[in-house]
Amino acid sequence: MxxxxxxxxxxxxxxxxxxxxxxxxxxxxxxxxxxxxATKCVTFGSAGVLFGVFILQGFNNFGFKALIGIVFIxxxxxxxxxxxxxxxxxxxxPLTKETIVDKYQEDHELRxx
Amino acid sequence: xxxxxxxxxxxxxxxxxxxNFFIYQGDIIFKLINVILFSALFVLFRVIFGPxxxxxxxxxxxxxILIIGMLALIGLYYDKSFFMDIxxxxxxxxxxxxxxxxxxxxxxxxxx
Numbered sequence: 001m002x003x004x005x006x007x008x009x010x011x012x013x014x015x016x017x018x019x020x021x022x023x024x025x026x027x028x029x030x031x032x033x034x035x036x037x038a039t040k041c042v043t044f045g046s047a048g049v050l051f052g053v054f055i056l057q058g059f060n061n062f063g064f065k066a067l068i069g070i071v072f073i074x075x076x077x078x079x080x081x082x083x084x085x086x087x088x089x090x091x092x093x094p095l096t097k098e099t100i101v102d103k104y105q106e107d108h109e110l111r112x113x
Numbered sequence: 114x115x116x117x118x119x120x121x122x123x124x125x126x127x128x129x130x131x132x133n134f135f136i137y138q139g140d141i142i143f144k145l146i147n148v149i150l151f152s153a154l155f156v157l158f159r160v161i162f163g164p165x166x167x168x169x170x171x172x173x174x175x176x177x178i179l180i181i182g183m184l185a186l187i188g189l190y191y192d193k194s195f196f197m198d199i200x201x202x203x204x205x206x207x208x209x210x211x212x213x214x215x216x217x218x219x220x221x222x223x224x225x
Contacts (some may be wrong), residue, residue, distance in 0.1 A: 026158065
């Protein structure tokens, strides 16, 4: 009984984070801001859903597959986000107008001479 | 004009949440799956109207992660564990596709 309540709480929390992250993906003004909001919130959201499924199912094959999914999401999603943002900056997609500082561009100019 | 857009979006999301959680008679897991599908609608908006190619790549990457959670909930309802296999393979393919798209966007070839 208490296990079901905790598992459903984790699932509802994860789906709330999913929804908020996708709202950030729609509303924010820039590629980099959208990537930051979407990746953090959706990673935590789907990991929360999988952890809730693990708590509800216990130590059987379904629960262990959910744990493997959590590990896989935590390993791969930041790598993909970093690759996409680096490629976007190098291919010259402009930043938003409210940008104050761009350290990557300064380092690039310093390296080029 | 800006406040009008905010207000229309608030009415849209509020109508969806009201019809989902108070009108629709179904299992609680199906209501949660409906929320994930509604989020996928926003992601498809960003795929179609994205101003730059990087927006579309980000949206496709996020869509893969949303589908993993949806498959976990479907497997929880039907009490079958092979849905989670589909989710793991989808995550793997989404990761590889994101890296390949990023490499092409940067201007390099795949064998570089």
